[in-house]
Amino acid sequence: MTKIVRDIAYVRSGDKGDVCTAGLIARAPADYAALKASVTPAAVKSLYGDWVRGDVHCYPMDNIEAVVVVMERALGGGATKTLRLDQTGKSLGHALLRLPVVG
Amino acid sequence: MKKVIRLGAGSGFWGDAMDPAVELLERGELDYLCFDFLAELTMALLQRQKLKNPAMGYVPDAVTYMNTMLKTARDRGTKLISNGGGVNPRAAAERIAEGARAAGLQGTRIALVEGDDLLHKLDELIAQRLPMVNMDTGDSDFAAIRSRVVSANVYTDSTGIVDGLAGGADVVVAGRVSDNAVYVGPLAHEFGWARDAAHVNRLASAVTLGHIVECASACTGGMSSRFSEMPDMGRVGFPIVEFSADGSAEITKLQGTGGRVDLFTIKEHLVYEIADPRSYLMPDAVADFTSLKLEQVGEDRVRVSGITGRPAPDMLKLVVGYQDGWIGESMAFFPWPQAFDRAVKARQTMLERFERMGLEASQVHFDFIGVNMLHGPGAPKPDPGVANQLPEVGLRCAVRTRTAEEADKVRRAGSHLWIMGPGGTSFGTPMKPRPVISLWPTLIPRSFVDQKTEILVS
Numbered sequence: 001m002t003k004i005v006r007d008i009a010y011v012r013s014g015d016k017g018d019v020c021t022a023g024l025i026a027r028a029p030a031d032y033a034a035l036k037a038s039v040t041p042a043a044v045k046s047l048y049g050d051w052v053r054g055d056v057h058c059y060p061m062d063n064i065e066a067v068v069v070v071m072e073r074a075l076g077g078g079a080t081k082t083l084r085l086d087q088t089g090k091s092l093g094h095a096l097l098r099l100p101v102v103g
Numbered sequence: 104m105k106k107v108i109r110l111g112a113g114s115g116f117w118g119d120a121m122d123p124a125v126e127l128l129e130r131g132e133l134d135y136l137c138f139d140f141l142a143e144l145t146m147a148l149l150q151r152q153k154l155k156n157p158a159m160g161y162v163p164d165a166v167t168y169m170n171t172m173l174k175t176a177r178d179r180g181t182k183l184i185s186n187g188g189g190v191n192p193r194a195a196a197e198r199i200a201e202g203a204r205a206a207g208l209q210g211t212r213i214a215l216v217e218g219d220d221l222l223h224k225l226d227e228l229i230a231q232r233l234p235m236v237n238m239d240t241g242d243s244d245f246a247a248i249r250s251r252v253v254s255a256n257v258y259t260d261s262t263g264i265v266d267g268l269a270g271g272a273d274v275v276v277a278g279r280v281s282d283n284a285v286y287v288g289p290l291a292h293e294f295g296w297a298r299d300a301a302h303v304n305r306l307a308s309a310v311t312l313g314h315i316v317e318c319a320s321a322c323t324g325g326m327s328s329r330f331s332e333m334p335d336m337g338r339v340g341f342p343i344v345e346f347s348a349d350g351s352a353e354i355t356k357l358q359g360t361g362g363r364v365d366l367f368t369i370k371e372h373l374v375y376e377i378a379d380p381r382s383y384l385m386p387d388a389v390a391d392f393t394s395l396k397l398e399q400v401g402e403d404r405v406r407v408s409g410i411t412g413r414p415a416p417d418m419l420k421l422v423v424g425y426q427d428g429w430i431g432e433s434m435a436f437f438p439w440p441q442a443f444d445r446a447v448k449a450r451q452t453m454l455e456r457f458e459r460m461g462l463e464a465s466q467v468h469f470d471f472i473g474v475n476m477l478h479g480p481g482a483p484k485p486d487p488g489v490a491n492q493l494p495e496v497g498l499r500c501a502v503r504t505r506t507a508e509e510a511d512k513v514r515r516a517g518s519h520l521w522i523m524g525p526g527g528t529s530f531g532t533p534m535k536p537r538p539v540i541s542l543w544p545t546l547i548p549r550s551f552v553d554q555k556t557e558i559l560v561s
Contacts, residue, residue: 010327010329010367010371012326012371012374012375013375014376015376016376016378017143017238017239017544018239019239019378021375021376023370023371023373023375023377024374025367025370025371025374047480047481049479049480049481050480051481057379059379059381061374061380061392062393063393063394063395063396063397064370064374064395064397066370066373068374068377068380070378070379076468077541078239078541078542079143079144080143080147080424080539080540080541081430081503081541083466083468083501083503084468084501085499086476086477091477091478092478094477095477095478095481098481
């Protein structure tokens with residue numbers, strides 16, 4: 001069966017204005033290369049469709065084997081005015097665990 | 104000078120549990136207990152309360168906490184540092200001083216830190232031709248929202264807290280200092296750091312440690328992806344930072360408390376709500392989170408070292424809150440069998456009601472609860488064959504409107520479904536419309552901000 005990011009990483013996400021930020025942490029050092037290869041701006045954009053309307057940046061953190069995903073215009077306007085129940089993007093980041101593992 | 108300063112995290116947000124903070128104060132042998140009470144929206148809510156009553160505008164918990172803990176804190180020699188002054192640190196400090204007098208703690212020194220509230224200086228800023236560009240949207244038409252502004256607070260650095268401590272404060276109550284300034288301030292004071300190149304890595308280190316612990320239990324097992332493995336979370340221990348003069352630190356918690364401190368609980372919070380990890384921008388310093396090293400050095404004990412950084416930025420973040428219409432919301436829940444089909448038909452019925460009622464909304468949003476409410480297009484596309492086998496499905500509707508009356512049409516249309524909707528539906532209590540405060544984050548030069556510290560003596 002194809003591996004998904006859930007099999008190799010933990011996640012925590014939140015908000016800053018209309019930006020949703022999610023940190024993905026490799027469960028084991030050996031998983032880190034695959035995590036970096038699997039979580040790309042293009043993969044993230046295509047996963048969320050019109051819920052992420054701005055640019056996506058993926059920042060590697062080699063020192064702790066993690067990738068920080070920053071999604072702009074991703075919370076329906078931001079916590080105070082979004083129509084979503086998940087106002088601060090705490091749940092939203094968990095969808096990243098569905099991305100297929102490549103490499 | 105002490106070699107190691109012990110700081111405890113007393114609160115991660117307004118609404119956090121107080122008992123872990125009291126436990127830390129009693130058993131933690133702390134030099135400082137630090138409290139973050141503010142979120143982005145909080146300042147606007149507090150400003151509205153102050154408008155109604157000029158004696159309000161602070162976080163009520165901030166006063167309750169200090170009055171509850173002050174005697175023990177003074178006995179133990181622990182200083183209490185918070186940003187719970189909100190938009191009225193002076194009133195908070197006065198209430199704390201009254202509490203101290205009532206408890207027989209005469210001579211308690213309470214420092215209040217002001218200068219972050221620029222609500223009444225906005226026109227001065229505009230007259231100085233500051234661009235006031237919205238950092239989130241790129242919008243530069245600030246004039247379009249000027250008349251609806253309710254709050255304007257700038258994220259300030261820890262210098263006001265340092266001044267308060269230099270003045271012998273037992274308690275410091277600040278307004279919108281950055282969340283981690285309540286940790287950076289005590290460290291800068293204790294170690295006597297100048298704001299110069301020689302101390303930049305240590306300031307960056309304090310910023311980083313502040314970031315890791317500022318949400319309290321969020322680095323000791325709370326919110327963890329491994330929550331199922333975390334012991335006794337209802338009795339979780341809040342974190343303690345033991346910070347050394349060289350800028351390294353160890354994070355731990357009290358023995359016998361719930362939760363855990365390990366490499367993953369620290370990593371999980373290190374990556375939380377940050378942008379580029381090489382440039383964690385705070386008013387006290389810019390920290391490079393990719394420079395640090397984590398080591399598990401004991402049970403529930405992680406060492407953080409090697410942090411480097413850059414000097415504090417010249418621009419500070421100003422967050423302006425303004426009135427921006429209303430939100431109306433409704434929910435309904437449908438049982439098996441065919442729960443998903445019922446929800447789809449109920450959505451259609453709501454849309455027909457909106458048409459009949461002439462709803463004027465700028466946005467109309469529907470979620471299928473149990474199917475795609477949390478992940479939207481990131482959830483698998485609902486397959487009716489599967490979704491109709493679910494034991495229950497909900498429908499949530501939310502709309503943005505200009506007025507409360509329009510927003511209330513959603514509550515009414517949702518209630519109409521009680522009888523004109525599908526059988527077997529449950530609704531819960533209808534929700535009232537809520538006003539929207541939108542935020543306009545922008546950057547202003549540091550020179551426009553004048554922090555002031557004053558000490559009250561009880």
